[in-house]
Amino acid sequence: MRSCLPDYELVAPANLREALALMAGEPGAWKPFAGGTDLMVLLEAGKLPHKRFLSLWHLRELKGIEVSPTAVTLGALTTYTEVLRHPVLQQEFPCLCQGARETGGVATQNRGTLGGNIANASPAADSPPALLVYDAELELVSATGSRWVPYRGFHSSYKQMDLRPNELIARIRLPRVGRPRRHYYRKVGTRKAQAISKVVFAGVAEVEGGVVRDVRIALGSVAPTVLRCAKTEAVLRGHPTVESTVAAAQAALAGEIAPIDDFRSTAKYRRRVSLNLLAVFLQSCLGTVEQGPGPEPWYGA
Amino acid sequence: MANRLVGRAVPRKEGGDKVTGKARYIDDLTFPGMLYGATVRSPCARGRIKGIHFEGGIPWDGFTIVTATDIPGKNCIVLLSDDHPGLAQRVVNHPEEPIVLLAHPDKYLLEEARRSVRLEIESLPAVFTIEESLARKEIIWGRDNIFKSIRVEKGNVDEAWAQADFIVEGEYRTGAQEQLYIEPNGMIAVANPQEGVTVWGSMQCPYYVHKALVCLFGLPESKVRVIQVETGGGFGGKEEYPSMIAGHAALLAWKSGKPVKLIYDRAEDMAATTKRHPSRTRHRTAVSKEGKLLAMEIEFVIDGGAYMTLSPVVLSRGTIHAAGPYHCPNIRIQSRAVATNAPPHGAFRGFGAPQSTFALERHLNKVARVVGLSPEELRRRNFIREGQSTATGQVIREKVDMAGLMERAFELSRYYAKTQRFAEENRGRRDKKGIGFACFLHGAGFTGSGEKYLASVVGVEATPAGRARILAASTEIGQGANTILCQIAAEALGLEYDQIEMASPDTGVVPNSGPTVASRTCMIIGKLVESACLAVKQTLVGSGLLKPDYSPEEFFRACAAYTQKCGPLKAFSQYQPPPEIHWDEEKYRGDAYSAYAWAVYVAEVTVDSLTYEVHVDDFVAVQEVGKVINPVLGGGQIEGGVAQAIGYALFENVVWQEGRMVNSQMTNYIIPTAADVPRIRTYFDEVPYAHGPAGAKGLGELPMDGTAPAIVNAIEDALGIGLDQIPVLPEHLVELLEVSRV
Amino acid sequence: MCDERHKVNVTCRVNGREYTLCVFPLMRLLDVLREELRLTGTKEGCGEGECGACSVLIDGELVNSCLVPALQVNGAEITTIEGIADGDRLHTVQEAFIEAGGAQCGICTPGMILAAVSLLGRMPEPSEEDMRAGLAGNLCRCTGYMKIFEAVARVCQKTGTKVNA
Ligand SMILES: Cc1cc2nc3c(=O)[nH]c(=O)nc-3n(C[C@H](O)[C@H](O)[C@H](O)COP(=O)(O)OP(=O)(O)OC[C@H]3O[C@@H](n4cnc5c(N)ncnc54)[C@H](O)[C@@H]3O)c2cc1C
Ligand code: FES
């Protein structure tokens, strides 16, 4: 333990109202503390600058998954385990479930929350790309009220987001789309389980007669924030998924991402893999994934 | 004679305690009035210490502070040489080198204090790679940066090149590897001038720690006592560094007059303690067109880090294993261990052999390709046989059948069918599959005359409670030493397994049976246990108290009668080398090891074409290790070693920055999880070894040697490109594949 | 009663016994168990949530106790390795670990056994994939996992359910 515990405070407000009142009283003084799977790691490493925390874990107002005809709404405290066990999410939002299944191990899935994953604002986080392609909206609450914002655009730059010091993330809303869609999610970590992503790719598309009617693509670990790839989507929308479209989309994606070298991976690797995953996603839209030679065999067979 | 206990899967001696949480590891112990200790370490790789400042509003009066000047004896952690200080005094030679020790009852305040010590260090130019060290960019150790050179000469290499049909060259590299035992290092010490020094801790070698403390404190041997407690894994990582930690805990205890507990956290353990030596091997091989090896010239270099520690011994094993299980008439091996400004590299399962074996088993695939033979045919034509000699001129007298092991491994893995099928299927498939193998050997026990000098002693005694107890300093670190030694004793004494117990490895109680390393515990210590048991039996039979064929009850009655008449019943046995073993340390010629384990491993992999990730799909490990004392424990050793070596081959990448490991967290240093290992299929071929207990040899390190080259050979089979470096990361593959596409 | 600066009272049940403790609210559950209650069967391998040596069950769910602050277990029911056996009778998972050789150095074993208990609680008939996923958060450096899988499979055989390979 590289932190001096006596310096830290953690309080447990009785309900959401009390929590928000505390935050309103001293804006910025109290930092939310949900499952602690990010914060406790920093505490152990002696890298937790903030000293006063507000435990949310027991706040019922921030829990639960609600299904309405138009949307699925998840409390910010929804854990990965709750996500991946939920039948409607499995059916309609499989990328989110797969992301949850591939987050940490069982113990992390039992404690880590979606709200924490979003607010931790890591560009390598695994659920944000799924939330982005499902057009998630966030409810941000404070003592003075609540506002809904699209998740897209929430992260403005590295670790920066549209969250005021007196606000909490309360809920996450995923609009339901009645139409059939193709979903593709792939996490590329350093090993098969319990790994930090080097690239995460999420894509959903509506394809009709070989033509992309609508598409959403988001990636993690390839830019200072998780990234919704609007330019790539624009190249694809309304086009058939033929080879020339794939190539154009890859070119657009290459221009949109900005991966870096760090001690987990290289920019080159992240770029190459992102483009490969895009190609396979587009193939999967045509139902030809997994079989047959690849989109671009990388050596003479 | 049929074995009653040897060869049976009796349950692990301390298994019950381990599954219930009752087993006590060092961090589970507390002493009254105990302080916690912490280490302040060098922030830079090389420099002069100009000042130590205690800052930051800390109540320093309440702290015990130890620096080099507080050391009562000699400021060094002795092992092979005395270059390694216990605490740096004037200069530092690597990042994380210990400089100041602190102790306090409040661990939170202690942590604040640790961060409030400011070290003023004037940095000096440093050396970080094998190349920089060999080029003497700076002289950082001795006169030439070289800890040790070894030259092995067999036949006449220089004359062989002219007869060669092919000459094949290659260069191969292996990275550092962290042992990553799941229990971090730790010690508790009680020390004062009246009673001397006592330490309890997590370790492999109580008598190494003992020797280091005797020197550090300048005390007589009888005033130092070292006790190993339950140890959560070692793999070599708790061979030498525990001496340092024990020294630190004891210095703090000595100065404060209180017990001191010093436990490393994971980050400190990874950054500051030893890792496997990085290596570079160059091969130049002369071959005939029939695929006969005519000459091998091998240059083997390992990076030893800043101090000598065990590098010469690691180099020695790596050198002797560099020519593998093959016969070649002309061999020259030139090897060196060099200094760099990184924390000293040290012992890790395999001890130099995984490095040189990787190089050889990759290189032979290249040789096969050049000659136009399959990798298996090339090896088949060169396998060593009974009566032929190794690189050091050791004539193999045991029965050895590498070709037979290879065929068995191929059958079990369906190697031939798969090579063919994968080659066909890969053409029409995105993800590429491959299969590869490696052939290797591992010498059991210390190299050369090592065992003779160690002259290990083991005792067996009868206890008042009607049990037989083994007295040995050999430690249980998870490998099953307690269990197999008890099996061997029970077999030898004609008793039941649960009638045998192990004395606690406490230098105050047990004799020096040497370190728990080098796959020596079963073969060497086991044999000593066996002979000490026979001595006890002879004593009882000889004194007329026991008939030669007896029941356990009669045995214990005889023990009691003997004890009453003549005092405690104990017998000791000391190591004697087998008669025909000769070793010339000067020329590096002769019988390097008294016995070898032989093995062929086959790996099957898939390379993901989208992500360049390699997954091992199947793994077959076939080996001849003499008699297997306990098949469950033996199998567990192989499986664990293979998993560790999968990490070595594919994941485990120490990221260095100016001599410091920057990914010193478990999140960033990647070892295989339950989702990453294939089914590991283990097969033993048992050819009893005449000088081993019940015919056993050693097997603990073996699986580390051949796994990585088998995997990389499989990747080569899948992709058609040769790789000469581990770990093979997806980031490397993407580079190579882009090059090969052009 | 608990008036030391920044310390708080926390009440929880551990292995069926109720405790009220005065601790720092961010004290790791791991340290509460090991230092306050002297239940040292729960181990620390990393302190960063990676190794699972510190796994315990909170209200029946597997967690890494190094990542759970004391305040958040107020009112919770905690099970550690010490609470798995029924008196002197070992839990079937413990027995299976001994028989199959699932414990070598033993440092990962308490956490691994709790992970296995949690897995079998959720899925009495885990497939090989389920086992791998269920145990992937618990690192073992000794066994290569084979004998751990075997131990889990043995439990299924004993309890009459079968393992789908
Ligand atoms: C071993 C391990 C493995 C992991 N693996 C993965 C992985 O594979 N993929 C991945 O993406 N992440 C992973 N993580 C990171 C972590 O588990 C997730 O980010 C998790 O979702 C964080 O949720 P939490 O509730 O634990 O957050 P906390 O640690 O409680 O909080 C994280 C941050 O969010 C803020 N916060 C929390 N809730 C709210 C709220 N409602 N409103 C406003 N701010 C809030 C906190 O102030 C803090 O800054 C892993 C962590 C560990 C320890
Ligand atoms: S100590 Fe908690 S996960 Fe490693």
Ligand code: FES
């Ligand atoms: S048994 Fe040693 S880490 Fe698992």
